[in-house]
Every structure is written in C-alpha cells, then in structure tokens.
Amino acid sequence: MPANRICKVCEFSEEEVKEYCPEDKGFPVSYGDLCSVCKNGRPRYGLNRREQLELLASQDNKCKICKTEVKLHQGRGKVSGQIDHAPGTGAGTGKPADVRGVLCFTCNKNLSDSNITWLKAAVKYLEEHGEDYASSR
Numbered sequence: 001m002p003a004n005r006i007c008k009v010c011e012f013s014e015e016e017v018k019e020y021c022p023e024d025k026g027f028p029v030s031y032g033d034l035c036s037v038c039k040n041g042r043p044r045y046g047l048n049r050r051e052q053l054e055l056l057a058s059q060d061n062k063c064k065i066c067k068t069e070v071k072l073h074q075g076r077g078k079v080s081g082q083i084d085h086a087p088g089t090g091a092g093t094g095k096p097a098d099v100r101g102v103l104c105f106t107c108n109k110n111l112s113d114s115n116i117t118w119l120k121a122a123v124k125y126l127e128e129h130g131e132d133y134a135s136s137r
Contacts, residue, residue, distance in 0.1 A: 007048075007049065009049075035049055037052065046099070049073075052083060052102075053072060063081070063102065063107050068104045081104065082103050085097040
C-alpha cells in the first residue's frame, strides 16, 4: 500500500487524517482506498468525512444543544462530536439517515436514552422549581 493514501470519496490523505485526529483508525488495509469515516459513516449517515466536517463547521464547531466545542472522530467523551440522526433512519433501517446535526457525546447519549414526552416533562419539572434549581446542576 502507498505510504500516504488518499480517500477516493473525501480526498483526505492519511497524513491529514492523522493530523486532524490521531485516534482515528485512518485507512485500515481492509478498507482499500477509503478512510474509516467514509467506509463506515457514508452508509450510516449519507455523509463522507468532508461533509461531516462541513456540518460541524456550520454549527461553529459546537454541540447543537449545549454549545460545547467538539471535534468529530474523537471516540467517546465530552469533546467528541457525534452525528445525530432521527431514530429509525440510517444504516440497517432501509431509510436514508435524517441527520439533525452534531452533538457532543454526552448530549447525544442523553438524547438517545430519552423521548420527547420525558424531555417535556423534565423541562416542566425544572421550570416549576425555578431557574436557580435548573442552573445549579
């Protein structure tokens, strides 16, 4: 394999991938001339690496919910940006992913564990107890 392969989809080189994200798997041999994000993320979300980064940049590199600065392809943890999509869409569903934005790992996890009815009830509960209670947590 060439020393500095270039992904045929997003056109990132191995060096660019390593510079942007040392944690990224980059270009596993079994993926041929696709980077790991284009191999896995494109079928899942319909977005290649460059498109995912453009989506994050359109949000000023911040989580769409809590506004924490995040980076994509960082694994887990607060600074790790995750592509958020509507439930029941994306890989394995037979429906294209309905991508909603980029969230930090924590917000994405909390959102995936919740439903709209619970979230509305939680907001109502916090509002009933005043903003001091909500903002002190």
